[in-house]
Every structure is written in structure tokens, then in C-alpha cells.
Amino acid sequence: MGHISADVGGQDVGQDVRQDIGHTADGEVPGDTGRRRPRLTSGLTVRAKAVLAAAGTVAFAIGLCMLALVLALQHNLRASADLDARNAAVAIKGQLAQTRPAPQRALIVAPGAVTIKDVSGRTVTPTMPTETGSQQTEATPQDAAGSTMLPAKPLEPVQAGQRYSVKVSPSTTAVDNATGLLLRQAAPAAAGLVLFVAGLTWLLVGRALRPVAAMRQEFTEITERDLHRRVPVPRARDEIHRLARTMNATLDRLHRAMTRQRQFVADASHELRSPIAAVRAQLELVLARPSRTDWPAAVHKALRDTDRLQAVASDLLLLARLDAQEAPRTAAVDLGALAEEEVRRHPGALTLAGEQERAAVVTGSRVQLSRLLTNLADNARRHTRTTVSITVAVRGGRVELAVDDDGSGIPEADRERVFERFTRLDDARARQDGGTGLGLAIANDIAHAHGGTLTVLTSPRGGARLLLCLPRTDVAQP
Known part of the structure; x- marks a missing residue:
């Protein structure tokens, strides 16, 4: 972590802050709840896919918001800790530079550890003037309240005008406590919100897909014998409504095509049956009276009926090719x-x-x-x-x-x-x-x-x- 320095006897108070931003005190990385899971699309229904998409989107959004909130909170708390350390360094500088008598035991309020060095870089303890003479006090460890006790000991006196470097480390306790509290309080609420969105999506998608189930059930029961049946069309004019109308329009075309095909087969059978029946009648008549039959005339009649059969067959073949849309x-x-x-x-x-x-x-x-x-x-x-x-x-x-x-x-x-x-x-x-x-x-x-x-x-x-x-x-x- 960083520290704040102040030069005693000089004009400037310097600040040296070293921070490790992006990590909390307990080593957790904020926003872990927003990680995306691998998409499992095979074997899942549309309802399950919608629930996963909604829950994943909400979890990702909550993770981003928590990450942004943690980073902003850490930035503000570290800035506040740096300011407190700077103020403490300035206060200690003022106490070391005073020339009037001081109490036997000084109480310095500092947010972190205090380090005092002289101009040669040697770590020293400050001397506090007293009534009987110049005395130097040694800094004691920081207490629970963030204050540093400087007890009095007989050391060499502080020289007037001597420069001392005072360094106060910013406290990370507030940052760690606030980050941990935020994560502990927000994580259950975020999990509850994700579960709520998943449950609500499950109900809404199930209700929206209910007409699809009815359409599917009706469509599976439609065969070539009952093409007159149609799938139910929902009242809501949405995508499912348009899908139902499209399916019914397709069934209408299939019904017309099937009706046309059946009528065509019936008409073709009728057209072929007439010349076949005529040829059969002529042949039976000839066989019944072979001696009294005008064979050339009978053959000509049979040829005319055969020509008619050939013409009908040729036309039917051409129509079949046209219906097949052969290029x-x-x-x-x-x-x-x-x-x-x-x-x-x-x-x-x-x-x-x-x-x-x-x-x-x-x-x-x-x-x-x-x-x-x-x-x-x-x-x-x-x-x-x-x-x-x-x-x-x-x-x-x-x-x-x-x-x-x-x-x-x-x-x-x-x-x-x-x-x-x-x-x-x-x-x-x-x-x-x-x-x-x-x-x-x-x-x-x-x-x-x-x-x-x-x-x-x-x-x-x-x-x-x-x-x-x-x-x-x-x-x-x-």
C-alpha cells in the first residue's frame, strides 16, 4: 500500500501513494456472478432456452453493475484514506517543529504506521521539548483507534530547523470492510433476482407457447383424408398468429391441390374408360358375328378409338410434366x-x-x-x-x-x-x-x-x- 510523506522544516509536503487497484482485501474478483456459462442448445426446448437466455442476461448485467460499484467504492475510499494520511503527516510535522514545551506523552492521531527519517535517511524518533530540557520520544505501535502514542524518553534533542521526513501509510481497513460487506449483502439479492427472472420467464414463455402446443397437436392429426381441418389461430396478433395463418394457408393450397388431383384422376379415368368401353363393345360384337362383320369398317372404328386413347394419354403425360415444372x-x-x-x-x-x-x-x-x-x-x-x-x-x-x-x-x-x-x-x-x-x-x-x-x-x-x-x-x- 501507499504512504504519505511530509518534510519537516521545509516548504512542501509530498505525497507518495502506491496502490493495488482491482483486488479486494479477501482476494475475490468482483463480478464473478456475471460469468457466462456455455450454451447448451442441443436437446433443450424453446422454453428452456428462453429461461437460460433471460437468466444469463440478468446475471451478466448484475455482475457488471456490481463490478462498477465495487471499483467506484474502492476508488472513493482509497482517495479518502490518502487524504487522511496526508493530513496526519502534516499534523505530525507541526508537532515535531514546535519549540514550546510539550507534555511527557504525546498522542498523535494517524490512520496507519508512521515512519520518521532525518536528512541522512536514518529512521529516528521525534524529540519533544519538555520543561526540564529537550527530550526525544519514540513512536509506539498504532492502537486500535488508529492513534499513535509517542512516549517520552531522554534522547538527543531535536535541532531547530532540522529537516525530517514523516511518512504515514494509508489505512486499507475501510476499503476491505466496505468491499466485503457489499459483496456479502449484494450476492444473495442478485441470486434472488436471477431466480425470480428465471421463474417469471418460464411462466410467460410457457403461456406464450401454449397455442403452439395446440397447433402441433392439431397438425399431427391432419392426414390426406381430412385436409379440410385447420390449426387454431390465437387472438394475439404476434408471430405465432402469423405462423398459424401461414400453416392454414399452406393447408388450403394442399387441399386445393389434392382436390384438383382427385378430380383430375376421376376425369382421366372417365375419359379413358369411354374409348376402352367402345373398343371392347366393337370387339365383342365382331366376335359374336364374325361372318356378318364388315372387318374394314370395324378396324377403322377401333383405330379411331385407339387414336382417342393415344391423344388422352399424350395430353395427360404433358400435363404431368407441366405440373412437375420440368425445365x-x-x-x-x-x-x-x-x-x-x-x-x-x-x-x-x-x-x-x-x-x-x-x-x-x-x-x-x-x-x-x-x-x-x-x-x-x-x-x-x-x-x-x-x-x-x-x-x-x-x-x-x-x-x-x-x-x-x-x-x-x-x-x-x-x-x-x-x-x-x-x-x-x-x-x-x-x-x-x-x-x-x-x-x-x-x-x-x-x-x-x-x-x-x-x-x-x-x-x-x-x-x-x-x-x-x-x-x-x-x-x-x-
Whole structure:
């Protein structure tokens, strides 16, 4: 520890303090309660993790506060002890320098040990003038009250004007006692506060996670047979509320997809059953009357039904690929050139209206876009009275392909339903013409897969207009 020095007979009082800051008297390091424990995340529930996080945070904060409080208290008490030692050194200096008679026994109040040296550095005891002559007194040990007794003994007298160095060590008793008392009193309160926060967090998190347990229980009971069930949505509009709404929205999509799949399987079974039943009936009839059967006509009928089976199977396979979102090979495709090829395959039934755009280029699968155009043209040819016209135009950053007929058109109430699978507005006519009810559904899926849209409008020719819009691709002009 440090000490305070005062020069007797001189003008200045010096101070020499050596301190060991940061350690208490009993060797403890303040703030031990704020040490972080290793995080144990594996196997712990969210509730336990929240409790550990809250308790650890509070303990760390309390440890920092206690450390700051101990350091501030030690600093203030040491400063006060240094000041007391300085004042005591000055007082002793004054008593040694006096020339008037002094009592036989002097009482000097000092906070710590007193050391007196002369100018040569030799430790001496002060001499106190008395009535019978000059006497020198020897310093005795410090008493319990912090006072130093100087008993009188006959020694050599103190010379007037002689310089003496008086050193008084600051007392560390107050610092040690205050630090120990603070730690002993604050530690139980800090532990109690941490336990209180842990218990409160356990209760609050458990109450907050109660809806999650109900959602989990309900969700585990949902199977593919009862996708209509939904998880309970809590009233509080918090993260759990949004999670429940997201889960219900996902269940809605799954329910719609499952319903659509079941309906698709039922419709596909119905579509395949009809031509299979027709072929079976024809074969049974032929076998029943082999001698009276027109074999060429029977074979032609069977071939027509087989073609219908093949068309349905091909459409179902293409729809399955579109539903799986298989990425086809893409390249720059000129819709104007595709329209010209389609017209050349059906001369007289299809015509190109107006002057075709030369830069109507899109990015996509040429095979799928060709199938889209073929489905639109076939659908229009089945319902038109005369011919079908195809128009290709560029509108800003989009390419538009319109297929127009002069038939009866499509009512506005059915313009969304025509894109559903196995939908026929004129069922008898569609079956007679060989339609599967999948053409427009396939065309709509291909349009969406290429980032475009397919809509039904009223044609200027009086019938229906199927308008395809696709993003245009910039190509370098030669």
C-alpha cells in the first residue's frame, strides 16, 4: 500500500501513494456472478432456452453493475484514506517543529504506521521539548483507534530547523470492510433476482407457447383424408398468429391441390374408360358375328378409338410434366414463324391476318409453344363457321398472338372455366370432333410456364378470341 510523506522544516509536503487497484482485501474478483456459462442448445426446448437466455442476461448485467460499484467504492475510499494520511503527516510535522514545551506523552492521531527519517535517511524518533530540557520520544505501535502514542524518553534533542521526513501509510481497513460487506449483502439479492427472472420467464414463455402446443397437436392429426381441418389461430396478433395463418394457408393450397388431383384422376379415368368401353363393345360384337362383320369398317372404328386413347394419354403425360415444372430446353422462338408453319399445315382452315411482325421473338421451348398454338388453332377450328385467323403483333416489351374465329363465342361466365381440365362447353360436339377437354388447359399451363398469360376475349369477327401475351426477347438485328 501507499504512504504519505511530509518534510519537516521545509516548504512542501509530498505525497507518495502506491496502490493495488482491482483486488479486494479477501482476494475475490468482483463480478464473478456475471460469468457466462456455455450454451447448451442441443436437446433443450424453446422454453428452456428462453429461461437460460433471460437468466444469463440478468446475471451478466448484475455482475457488471456490481463490478462498477465495487471499483467506484474502492476508488472513493482509497482517495479518502490518502487524504487522511496526508493530513496526519502534516499534523505530525507541526508537532515535531514546535519549540514550546510539550507534555511527557504525546498522542498523535494517524490512520496507519508512521515512519520518521532525518536528512541522512536514518529512521529516528521525534524529540519533544519538555520543561526540564529537550527530550526525544519514540513512536509506539498504532492502537486500535488508529492513534499513535509517542512516549517520552531522554534522547538527543531535536535541532531547530532540522529537516525530517514523516511518512504515514494509508489505512486499507475501510476499503476491505466496505468491499466485503457489499459483496456479502449484494450476492444473495442478485441470486434472488436471477431466480425470480428465471421463474417469471418460464411462466410467460410457457403461456406464450401454449397455442403452439395446440397447433402441433392439431397438425399431427391432419392426414390426406381430412385436409379440410385447420390449426387454431390465437387472438394475439404476434408471430405465432402469423405462423398459424401461414400453416392454414399452406393447408388450403394442399387441399386445393389434392382436390384438383382427385378430380383430375376421376376425369382421366372417365375419359379413358369411354374409348376402352367402345373398343371392347366393337370387339365383342365382331366376335359374336364374325361372318356378318364388315372387318374394314370395324378396324377403322377401333383405330379411331385407339387414336382417342393415344391423344388422352399424350395430353395427360404433358400435363404431368407441366405440373412437375420440368425445365425444357429454351431458345429464341419466333412466334410469327410458328404461326406461318401452323397455317401451312392447315391450308384453307387457317389464315394469317395482317402483316406479321418480324421481331416477334420470345424465349422458351419451341416444342411447347408449337403445341400451345396447335391447341388454340384446333379449338378455334372446332367452333368456327368459316376460317380461323391468326395475328402476331409486338406491343412494347410483349408479343401478342391472337387466334380469332367467327363461331358462337364463349360466354363471359365461362371464360375462366374453359381453362379447367376436362371442361367442355358443348360436350356432345367436342366428343364427336375428338376433343379431350385438355387442349385449353394445356395451353394455359404452357403460357404461365413461359411467364405469359392466356385470356379469352370477344373477337372482332363475332366469335371468340384467344389472346396469348409473352415477354419479348431482344435480338440483335443483322
